[in-house]
Amino acid sequence: MSEQSDDGAKTGSDGIEALSGVRGWLSRAARMLTGSTVTLTEYDPARHDPLVQFDGLPGYEEVDRYWVNVPFTFISINYDPEETKHYYHVVEPTLSDMEADLLDRLFEDIRGPLLYRDAVADDPEQALQDELEARLEEYGVQVTDEMFYRLFYYLHRSFQGYGKLDPLMHDPHIEDISCDGPDLPVFVYHDEYTDIETSVSYEPQELANFVIQLAQRSGRHVSVSDPVVSTTLPDGSRIELALGEEVTPKGSAFTIRKYADEPFTPIDLLNYGTVDDEILAFMWLAIESNKSLIFAGGTAAGKTTSMNAISMFLPPRSKVITIEDTRELSLYHDNWLSSVTRERMGDADITMYDLLRSALRHRPEYIIVGEVRGEEAITLFQAMNTGHTTFSTMHADSVQTVINRLENEPINVPRPMVTSLDILWVQVLGRSGGERVRRAKTVAEIEGIDQRTGELDYSNTYAWNSQTDEFRDQGSELLEEIREERGWSESDLLNELRNRRKFLRYLQDNDVTDYRRFTAMVNKYYADADEVMERIDEETTGLEV
Known part of the structure; x- marks a missing residue:
């Protein structure tokens, strides 16, 4: 497969010639045809071909694999026995040369209409799908369902996601993402494999553009005159940005500390x-x-x-x-x-x-x-x-x-x-x-x-x-102070601590890790601790019997 940039388009002089050729072909096809109708069916792995394929990395042993965006992206964790280290490999849909060239034109033609749509009234994903269908029908291109979804994925991750970083942002196992400069691998902190190198990297201009994009998403401005920005992404993730070589000699850099969608309880x-x-x-x-x-x-x-x-x-x-x-x-x-x-x-x-x-x-x-x-x-x-x-x-x-x-x-x-x-x-x-x-x-x-x-x-x-x-x-000594403030006896204090420990173990045994459910249970304890403990005793006794 030819080398691809973030938007999936072929790069270099060969890519420009191929792109010019495919645009000419598309124009001729559009004139010859009265248009085509894209009849799309919902992706079904039982009927459709897989959108991603991966046969492993030479010299590596795959130790883990999990989806981060079904059915488009999964992560393959590999182990290098010689270097004794793990490697984080992102597997995304593979585009043919024609699909890559088509994607490049779609980027240009879809960007404008999306900007002028009513963002409040439209569902962003549906709006993107509608625009993609309209452009393909306008081009007169006959596409398979699999081809449509591959094109949709790359358009979606660029217009509404984080480009090639999107799979990492979707990975719930990642806490931090670090890019130390262009042409260097992005590193992540994984909750199981700790610090691990990934297959993602950026070219110099591509990285500078991405840093500017991250700042804009956060409502901030980054420039050569103000090259360092600390801010927060719309999802709550904390980011530290550095543009150019003013303060980071290797070039632009960023660190993202991801915000957990569900807070710890x-x-x-x-x-x-x-x-x-x-x-x-x-x-x-x-x-x-x-x-x-x-x-x-x-x-x-x-x-x-x-x-x-x-x-x-x-x-x-x-x-x-x-x-x-x-x-x-x-x-x-x-x-x-x-x-x-x-x-x-x-x-x-x-x-x-x-x-x-x-x-x-x-x-x-x-x-x-x-x-x-x-x-x-x-x-x-x-x-x-x-x-x-x-x-x-x-x-x-x-x-x-x-x-x-x-x-x-x-x-x-x-x-x-x-x-x-x-x-x-x-x-x-x-x-x-x-x-x-x-x-x-x-x-x-x-x-x-x-x-x-x-x-x-x-x-x-x-x-x-x-x-x-x-x-x-x-x-x-603080417990003794609390006991005196509340007018409790020593046995009252010990009984209260014992009940709260029992209550917490009950929630743990019942996997109450959702912060809304947990808070609701704590509020019930505040409202009537005796009734809550009676119910726990009844359930615990019933299980023992």
């Missing part, structure tokens, strides 16, 4: 071993008791994911405000106000500090801040000291590092104010059993200022043992 954290049910029951009780939290960790440790999941324990109808640089948090909560900063608008910039000051006037019960890194931290801790419950994240790999960052430049929170923080959750991307795992390394409690040393005092309530991959309970 506490049950997902249990299933992945990030925490155990004892820690979750402790955190649930702390959140209900209006304790303030900070989730710390390094890059890709999953701290924001964990904070979002733990936030699903928020009491129903409580007033919640979230403040972020880029949209990542997703709650199923009735009384939730989401706010995002606006940057690079001259004097009209709206910073996280501005949003946080504004949030306090909304009288929230809970304030969730995407990440604190500067002057907004002072306002956040002022909010804590005035009785607001706050959650936030920080880049730090230990409890002491969090404290050092808070007390020093550029944050500079006075030590007495730090004592209003109740819990520090430190999460790591570590290794256990030869695999990379995300774990809550430490859950610590801030206890106040040591009168002898003047230093901030804290204790580790839970700690992760990487050798056994287990969590150790090291005692909690």
